[in-house]
Amino acid sequence: QPVPRELRPDLDKALDHIIEQSRRVTFGADLDNPDLHDLDISFAEFIAPYTEQPFVAEYLTMWSAFAFGCHPSDNSALQVLTWVAGYDNAVWTLDDAPATKFAQGTASLVEALAADSGADIELSAPVASIADTGDHVEVTTSGGDAHTARFALLAAPVNTWQDIDLPIDADSLKARFAREGLAGHALKLHALVDNVPEFLMASGWGGPLCWTSEQANFDGGRLLVGIGEDDSAIDATDPAQVQQAIRQFAPEATVRICHGHNWTADPYAKGTWTTYRPGQLSRYYSDFAVPHGRLYFAGSDLARGWAGFMDGAIESGTDTAAVLSQRLRDDG
CATH class of the missing domain: 3.90.660.10 (Polyamine Oxidase; Chain A, domain 2)
Structure with a gap:
């Protein structure tokens, strides 16, 4: 209403x-x-x-x-x-602003960036530690593989930093920021649903979902996305639970299939998009892009503009790459 x-x-x-x-x-x-x-x-x-x-x-x-x-x-x-x-x-x-979608999904962008970079990419090789020796860095994976380079750039989510042995002081601003962590732990799901109004977009408070919207008309049903503030409120892969949540907005809704991913439980995310806690911007903002020795930092969590969006990741990556490129030239 x-x-x-x-x-x-x-x-x-x-x-x-x-x-x-x-x-x-x-x-x-x-x-x-x-x-x-x-x-x-x-x-x-x-x-x-x-x-x-x-x-x-x-x-x-x-x-x-x-x-x-x-x-x-x-x-x-x-x-x-x-x-x-x-x-x-x-x-x-x-x-209604975040409405642009990739025709072949976000994976198509990631794959295009990877192909364009020409970089050697290792999968299933989580980093366990980064050491700064003074004239180079040593990156070691959890499997024991070691890599040496003149500099390292860490672009992992802030909430995962504490899982990596980093060459930063425990009382540094970045270490304190990592210990506090970011606040986002959203529930996000997709569901193919029947018996809902066409072009449904609804919001409210008091249930597992606080917002839902139709994304496409698919196979005779309506593909909805739903967002809530607590990823533990329901199991986003359970059709019965998702159906009950959507019926908060569309009482006759029938869920055919649904899907979601718990990003807070994901060890390589440990949270959803960038959400700063009260006081964090005042305490840490100027330190976001400051390197520690030969270790540089980038990512959407550290963007000056659209933190939490792909735009922020691109902005932060571009800015940090420019600074690091100059450092490489100066370093000889």
């Missing part, structure tokens, strides 16, 4: 506040600017003055949980405002 007309003024006040505060943020600029520290609080605290009306409280909670994959008490309002600033200070764009 649409937002009740009588509640729109209360919701608009909250959304206007989000837009107004997002104008303080320059997208891609330094987010640890002291002038922004008051925004690096939990989104729950940020919206608290506007949540007296239960509907508005539930809507804003859902909106944040859908976008960031955790309860709004766990994510930074500054990151939320950064996304809004990146969308030209429009709050509604978060609902």
